[in-house]
Amino acid sequence: VHDITRRKALERSMRRSEALFRATFDQALLGIVHTDLEGRFIRVNRRACEQLGYTEDELLALGYLEVTHPEDLTESAAHHQRLLAHPKEPFEYQVTRRYLRKDGSVLWALASVGVIRDDDGMPEFFLTMVQDITELKKVEEMKNEFVSTVSHELRSPLTSIRGSLGLLAGGAAGPLPKAAHDLAVIGERNCERLIRLVNDILDTERMEAGRMRFELQRSDLGSLAARAIEAMQGYALGRKVELRLLAPARPLAAEVDPDRFIQVLTNLVSNAVKFSPPASRVEIAVLEHDGNARIEVRDHGPGIPDEFRDRVFQRFAQADASSTRAAGGTGLGLYIAKGIVERFGGTIGFETAAGRGTTFHVELPGTTTAPALAAPRLAVSA
Amino acid sequence: MNSGHAELRRILLVDDEEEVRLVAKMALETVGGFEVGEAASGADALAAARSGDFDLVLLDVMMPAMDGLATFDALRASQASRDLPVVFMTAKVQPSEVRAYLARGAIGVIPKPFSPMEVSGEVRRLWANREAKL
Numbered sequence: 001v002h003d004i005t006r007r008k009a010l011e012r013s014m015r016r017s018e019a020l021f022r023a024t025f026d027q028a029l030l031g032i033v034h035t036d037l038e039g040r041f042i043r044v045n046r047r048a049c050e051q052l053g054y055t056e057d058e059l060l061a062l063g064y065l066e067v068t069h070p071e072d073l074t075e076s077a078a079h080h081q082r083l084l085a086h087p088k089e090p091f092e093y094q095v096t097r098r099y100l101r102k103d104g105s106v107l108w109a110l111a112s113v114g115v116i117r118d119d120d121g122m123p124e125f126f127l128t129m130v131q132d133i134t135e136l137k138k139v140e141e142m143k144n145e146f147v148s149t150v151s152h153e154l155r156s157p158l159t160s161i162r163g164s165l166g167l168l169a170g171g172a173a174g175p176l177p178k179a180a181h182d183l184a185v186i187g188e189r190n191c192e193r194l195i196r197l198v199n200d201i202l203d204t205e206r207m208e209a210g211r212m213r214f215e216l217q218r219s220d221l222g223s224l225a226a227r228a229i230e231a232m233q234g235y236a237l238g239r240k241v242e243l244r245l246l247a248p249a250r251p252l253a254a255e256v257d258p259d260r261f262i263q264v265l266t267n268l269v270s271n272a273v274k275f276s277p278p279a280s281r282v283e284i285a286v287l288e289h290d291g292n293a294r295i296e297v298r299d300h301g302p303g304i305p306d307e308f309r310d311r312v313f314q315r316f317a318q319a320d321a322s323s324t325r326a327a328g329g330t331g332l333g334l335y336i337a338k339g340i341v342e343r344f345g346g347t348i349g350f351e352t353a354a355g356r357g358t359t360f361h362v363e364l365p366g367t368t369t370a371p372a373l374a375a376p377r378l379a380v381s382a
Numbered sequence: 383m384n385s386g387h388a389e390l391r392r393i394l395l396v397d398d399e400e401e402v403r404l405v406a407k408m409a410l411e412t413v414g415g416f417e418v419g420e421a422a423s424g425a426d427a428l429a430a431a432r433s434g435d436f437d438l439v440l441l442d443v444m445m446p447a448m449d450g451l452a453t454f455d456a457l458r459a460s461q462a463s464r465d466l467p468v469v470f471m472t473a474k475v476q477p478s479e480v481r482a483y484l485a486r487g488a489i490g491v492i493p494k495p496f497s498p499m500e501v502s503g504e505v506r507r508l509w510a511n512r513e514a515k516l
Contacts, residue, residue: 152444155473156399159495163405166498172412195495213478259477 031109031130034116037084039063042125051109051132053102069098069106083115087123091115096133108137140209147205154198162191193330200332203263204315207339214257214343221293221364222247222286224258228265229284235270240278243269246285254293254364260340264348267333268297268360274329275301275358293364300357304350312350313338337362390437390509392417396427396453397442397471405498406440406471414502424448428456431463438509439463440492443472443483454486467512469505471496 025032031048033041040063049056052067059067068076076097083091092114099107110131115123167173169184176184206212222245229243236243265284272282276299285296304312311317316331341348341362352358393416397403400422407418419434421427425448431439439457443450450470457463467489472479475493483491490508492501 152473155494156402159473160399160401160405162495163402163409163498167405167408167412170413170499172408172498191495213476215477 028129031132033059033128033130035064035126035128037123037125039065048130051101051107051130052099058102067099069100072097079113083123088121091123099130106134107132108134144209144211147202151198151202155195158191158195158198162188162195165191197330197332200330200336203336204332204339207336212260212339212343214260216255216257216344218253219256219258219261220251220253221256221261221295222251224256224261225265225284225286225295228262228269231262231266232269232273236273236282239273239276241273241276242281243273244281244283246283246287248286248288252286252288252293254344254346256344256364257340261344264337264340264362265295265297267337268362271329271333272297272299272301272358272360275299277301289363295362295364296359297361298357298359303354303356304352304358305354309352313348390416390506392419392434392436392438393505394419394421394427394430394434394436394439396421396424396439396445396450398422398445399442402442402494406496406501409496409498409501410440410505413499414505416502416505424450424453424456427453428460428463431457431466432460436466438505439466439468440471440505441468441488443470443474451486454488458487467509469508
């Protein structure tokens, strides 16, 4: 009698547990599927059927091969192989993956995949939870397209404006009265600043969307620094600041995207020149530091005010809005530099002393082996 | 047919925007001392290249109907312009785009907005580099 009572209680408890699981499984906002180790679906919930456009019976007759986008099968198979090779190791991952709906359209999904094990800890079946992010992907694509279009739409009129003002200021359209020439120069200078701003905003957007592409290659940092300095020479001369490169005793290499590395240095040097008094010097040093490569950009300006120090790398951060504006900065240079350096796996920071100047430094990992030559430069004008 | 002047003299400027053509033409003529022919579309460019005795093409990318890439391919496909060096002058200069232009066979890329006082020197430099590459 005792046994029967206990068994009944156990059965009740199991039924309840099963009902709880059923309700949770069926009402989940995520698509949930259980897949056996051969890839056949053994359980699918309502949401998964809706996401893929199949009835439950139709879906249960299929397997993950039929509903996974062909281009994402390799990645999926790699995880599967890993599990088969090491069945007892923890197995769980999240991935953005494309599935195919019954009508052939693509379902963009954030999938979380784990494994259910038997009593011996061996994998029994996969548990996959799928969040439909198709709409999110569409919005993201629209935003990218919008930014790219805006960029082009802004550049087109800027091309004519820069061209016209540049030719006027340069005297190519004939001599101008002094006042008219001065006005053309002001227009030209501010047009160039607007162009830098458009470029920096685009870079910022790309960086934040994770779409800034990097072609990392082992590069000689000294020669890249020389190229950055060459590009900034005109600007420095205009402000009567001398640029000096202190190159390392032997070539120093790191894994960087050469163009982006030059962009970082250009931003740092431009910043240093901007805050340098006339007839002073900006030193750019490339050196080895604890097995890392270190690049320093040192100015002899007023130093960074105390209250501004923790905001230096923020977007549109300006210690003194008026001085930055007068100097033609965009307020995005250091923010972009930090983002790029971090993508190289490096760090960026600064030391500053009131009235004595500021040194920005970039540290890049793993640089002790002999360097390859920097890649030949793309044929793009500055 | 491209006469292959020893020096860069005649440039075909292809851009659908009239004001951009006006500014670029003035920059190339007054600052660079080049002779500049204009085309407002890819189709015009093909016709001009057939008859114009040009040394180099400056080619916009974003154009209606036939864009710069299609124009480039058509120039390459035509006997008369197959060896004519092309420089893309465009606002579409993301690194991946620039690589695509060069991979297609352009001798260089000049980003818009270009500097009117420097664009001639840049074109001349690209031309010289292309000579060095051959």
